[in-house]
Amino acid sequence: MGLISSIMGVFGFGIGTSIGLVIGYYMFIYFLPTDVKDPKIRPLIEEDSETLRRLLPEIPLWVKNPDFDRIDWLNKFIENMWPYLDTAICTTAKNIAKPIIAEQIPKYKIQSVEFETLTLGTLPPTFQGMKVYVTDEKELIMEPSLKWAGNPNITVAVKAFGLKATVQVVDLQVFAIPRITLKPLVSTFPCFANIYVSLMEKPHVDFGLKLLGADVMAIPGLYRFVQELIKDQVANMYLWPKALEVQIMDPTQAMKKPVGILDVKVLRAMKLKKKDLLGKSDPYVKLKLSDEEISTKKTTVKHSNLNPEWNEEFNLVIKDPETQALEIEVFDWEQVGSHDQMGINVVPLKDLTPDEPKVLTLDLLKNMDPNDPQNEKSRGQLVIEACYKPFKEDEVPDDVEDSSFIQKAPEGTPAGGGLLVVIVHEAEDLEGKYHTNPHVRLLFRGEERKTKRIKKSRDPRWEEEFQFTLDEPPTDDKIHVELFSTTSRMGLLHPKESLGYVTVNLADVVHNRRINEKYHLIDSKNGKIQIEMQWRTSS
Secondary structure, three states, X not given: OHHHHHHXXXXXXXXXXXXXXXXXXXXXXXXXXXXXXXXXXXXXXXXXXXXXXXXXXXXXXXXXXXXXXXXXXXXXXXXXXHHHHHHHHHHHHHHXXXXXXXXXXXXXXXXXXXXXXXXXXXXXXXXXXXXXXXXXXXOEEEEEEEEEEOOOEEEEEEEEOOEEEEEEEEEEEEEEOXXXXXXXXXXXXXXXXXXXXXXXXXXEEEEXXXXXXXXXXXXXOHHHHHHHHHHHHHHHHHEOOOOEEEEXXXXXXXXXXXXXXXXXXXEEEEOOOOOOOOOOOOEEEEEEEOOOOOOXXXXXXXXXXXXXXXXXXXXXXXXXXXXXXXXXXXXXXXXXXXXXXXXXXXXXXXXXXXXXXXXEEEEOEOOOOOOOHHHHOOOOEEEEEEEEEEOOOOOOOOOOOOOOOOOOOOOOOOOOOEEEEEEEEEEEOOOOOOOOOEXXXXXXXXXXXXXXXXXXXXXXXXXXXXXXXXXXXOOOOEEEEEEEEEOOOOOOOOOEEEEEEEEEEOHHHHHHOEEEEEEEOEOOOOOEEXXXXXEEOOO
């Protein structure tokens, strides 16, 4: 009986468990609530960016904005160096504050103001990302996103009328996006003359303030008042375009002024080696001074000629004859594709006697490496005449201006608005599939402007200026620049074709007041266009 009872018990347990699972499953299925709605899933598109910021307030700026670069290396460096930076910054702050305090306290009949404790704490600031502006001006512009939730301990003791009061600053938070501009960039260490610091928006500042050990910020209404007061005062002093200027070196020494003119006459070339498999080459000459990025001079193209004669004259402004040199390049012009370099050479200006013309016959080289065996191969010769004419005292021409100077908008410009000036300088390495007769089309706020058409040129130069009078700064606008090639010849299937385009955000123009850059053309293999844009206001 015992065995039979055991078998029946196991059998009953198995049947009971199975029946219980089946009944439980059906009860779970049929007794579910019927008013449950399916969740809505929406993509985080641009129109929903506010929701993204609200859901993820601490997301780094380099994730939200592709213009900002990730700089974890800098945060790691600051983290490791923070104990030493803390000591150095606090010592510097004390040294700067002491003479200022000594000058101000007699006005308020205060006996002394001293730092009892001054430390920035153990938590270093972090940078959420950094935006770097690239311009053709001699400057470097950076916009780091700074967040600092620190634990500083700053205690100041004030003595007056025989009494002593202590003020303590704790739990400091600072969120800001400063703009740091290093300019002008020079060839003398540390390679920039001045630092300009300004704020692109009002900073967020939060801190605790204790007076005689009591939390002053707990007083109703005082916290908001102090916070807004600090924001407004800092903004009035440093909100862009106002800036804090820190001079690193004497600007008169850093920014070299013109000291003379170099007259160059490109006479002729001899025995050039052709680059084309079929036919002869189409040579032209480029002239440029070292340390100058934009000021390039070009001769005309001599088609199918290995012994061309130009007799073309050019003038270049000299700033340092001891270090600058004339860089000369000879190219073979091509209708399609990049231009082939036929040879180069360099003439140091210190080798020229002032006010004495000198005819130079230069061997064209592969490169300027004296040990390169490829330079032993003959590539032809170029004959030029050069004369360096230094300015005498009081003879510096008035038309040599600082490139950062911006004219004011003319009278009648709308208040709060300004004048947007677009100067189309030149383009290079344009490639037309059927023809290359380029002109530039500007499209801004539905308004279209065009340059003149230049026939059969892959490196056209326009130097045309266009102006747009606006009621407000175009901080949220873009300008579309597109190059077209057209032909008037009858019978062609493609009388008009696009050579490339670029769209420029005008916020940088408003912030910098002036940009002068070369842009790579979209839908073009090697094409570039140089455009200068200015934002002129009446103030």
